[in-house]
Amino acid sequence: MSPVTRRAIVAGAGVGGLAAALAVSKAGLDVTIYERTEALEEFGAGLQLTPNATRVLARLGALEAVRDVAMVPDAVSALRGSDDAVLMRLSLEDAERRWGAPYLALHRADLQQALARATERKNIRLRLGSTVSNVTAGERVDIEVTQRAATVEEGADLLIGADGLRSRIREKFARGTDGLAFTGRVAFRATIPAGLVEPRWKQARVVLRLGPNAHLVHYPLRGASVVNVVAVIEESWRFGETEHPWDGVADRPTLERAFASWSSSTRKLIASATNWRAWPLYARPALGSFALGRIALLGDAAHPMVPFLAQGAAQAIEDAGVLAAALAEIDDVPQALATYSRARVSRATRIQAEALRQGRIYHLKGAMAVARDATMRLVGPRRLSARYDWLYGA
Numbered sequence: 001m002s003p004v005t006r007r008a009i010v011a012g013a014g015v016g017g018l019a020a021a022l023a024v025s026k027a028g029l030d031v032t033i034y035e036r037t038e039a040l041e042e043f044g045a046g047l048q049l050t051p052n053a054t055r056v057l058a059r060l061g062a063l064e065a066v067r068d069v070a071m072v073p074d075a076v077s078a079l080r081g082s083d084d085a086v087l088m089r090l091s092l093e094d095a096e097r098r099w100g101a102p103y104l105a106l107h108r109a110d111l112q113q114a115l116a117r118a119t120e121r122k123n124i125r126l127r128l129g130s131t132v133s134n135v136t137a138g139e140r141v142d143i144e145v146t147q148r149a150a151t152v153e154e155g156a157d158l159l160i161g162a163d164g165l166r167s168r169i170r171e172k173f174a175r176g177t178d179g180l181a182f183t184g185r186v187a188f189r190a191t192i193p194a195g196l197v198e199p200r201w202k203q204a205r206v207v208l209r210l211g212p213n214a215h216l217v218h219y220p221l222r223g224a225s226v227v228n229v230v231a232v233i234e235e236s237w238r239f240g241e242t243e244h245p246w247d248g249v250a251d252r253p254t255l256e257r258a259f260a261s262w263s264s265s266t267r268k269l270i271a272s273a274t275n276w277r278a279w280p281l282y283a284r285p286a287l288g289s290f291a292l293g294r295i296a297l298l299g300d301a302a303h304p305m306v307p308f309l310a311q312g313a314a315q316a317i318e319d320a321g322v323l324a325a326a327l328a329e330i331d332d333v334p335q336a337l338a339t340y341s342r343a344r345v346s347r348a349t350r351i352q353a354e355a356l357r358q359g360r361i362y363h364l365k366g367a368m369a370v371a372r373d374a375t376m377r378l379v380g381p382r383r384l385s386a387r388y389d390w391l392y393g394a
Contacts, residue, residue: 005030006333007156009143011132011169013040015108016299016316017162018115022060023324024160025122032154033119034130034145036163040112045189045279046221046228047108048206051099051392053314056321058101065114070106071220073206080373081211081262087376090384098385099392105206105219107191107228111313135159135172141294158294158333160323162316165282167301173292183281183306185359186235188255190273191226197272198265201227209266210372212365214258216266229273230307232281233258234363250276281306283356286349291337296323303348308358309391311351318394319344347394 006029010017013035021031049057049070057063076090095103119126133151134144141159145152161169166180194202201207202224209216218229235254255276259266283304290302299316323340330336364372379387 006158006327007031008158008160009034009132009141009154009156010160010162011167012161012163012299012301013037013112013116013126013128014162014164014299014316015111015115015313016301016319017160018112018119019056019060019062019317019320020160020162020298020323021119021124022062022115022122023056023320024327025119025124026060027324027328029157029327031119031122032125032127032156034127034132036129036131038129040116040128041109045108045187045230046105046191046219047111047313048219048310049104049106049111049317050310050314051095051101051103052394053101053317054104055099055101056317059321060118062115062118063101065118066106066111067102067104069110069114069222070104071204071224072102073105073204073219076206076208078208078210078376081209081214081216081259081266084209084263084265087210087373088379088384089381090388091381095392099389103392105221105228107221108313110222132159132163132168135169135295137172137293137295158296158327158337160296160298161301162298163301165284165300165304167297169295170297170301172295173287173289173297179285181283183283183356183359184234184236185232185281185306187279187281187307188231188233188250188276189279190229190276191221192229192269192272194220194225194227197227197269201269208362209262210362210364210369211259211262212369213363215362216259216269218269227269229269231255231259231270232307232359232362248278248280250278252276283352286345286352288345289338289341290319290344290348291334291341293334294337296337296340298323302344303352305352306355306359308362309351309355311355311391315348315351319348351391 008029010033078087092103133146136142206219214233216231290297298319305312326336326340
């Protein structure tokens, strides 16, 4: 008699939820994803997928589809915001040799769509317009799903909470939303038609500009047809909650004032964008465990990341790979989820803290900024690459 196939429910069809569905399906589980939105819409901005994430995508058989819609940068360059002086250059030309997988940059929507198409090929069920509204866990996990005006009940062997920063599933861990805190930083994002920017900014390269109380990142996307720009400033957030936290109202005068003393090329780049959107950055306290019986948290639901190490999507994908490995090796679901948690908490918590620290370094001013710039210039290419081995090579 063949063993009964275990069933998993995934709450959330963002990058983490889709990656988790692919991963646990590959481990032999039957998977259904419930996503509250009615469509996988193009919210968000560009993102960087570092080798620690693309290595997992390769194991899931999804890397080539993602690579097809991505840009492969040759380097990450850091410039001084006031005059565009080069502070450091991290070469990525040997990323696959050094870290075993490529370094990619692409639009979040393109990544989400590539992963969604991969789930279709695996016969993973994706239910849009469906919100997991209640959870009861015991020998199984029973959930209530709100679909428009109706409520349906479903059961499974485990539930994966990949429902983002304001996770409802996280509430089962007695953390709710009370720990959600605004960081005092707002990311303004835009995509600029390539014809409106200087030719040098269309090169396949990630450019980081540093200045007092602010920084800016830009790189080309979609075959260099557009340039993705994200400008992060220290600012209060006055616009309250939005349906899509990535897509708030942008206060353009505030943005322009923050970069008024920066180089002319920086100001020109900012002025070239006609449609800025705002993304307030929030943090939550670290959790001691990402598993509770038959429930596991993943991605931003478990460990929301500020974007200063480009690890938000990458860590969600890492979660998916480790979770699937535990489920493939251990039949007992609570034990498998506990194993996943032990493998992930320390690393994810460290990266959360390092990302916050990196943001503070980016925004230094005065003598501290001068010291930072001098230090960056003194670090040679080999030492610079070695600094990221713990992150990209894990």
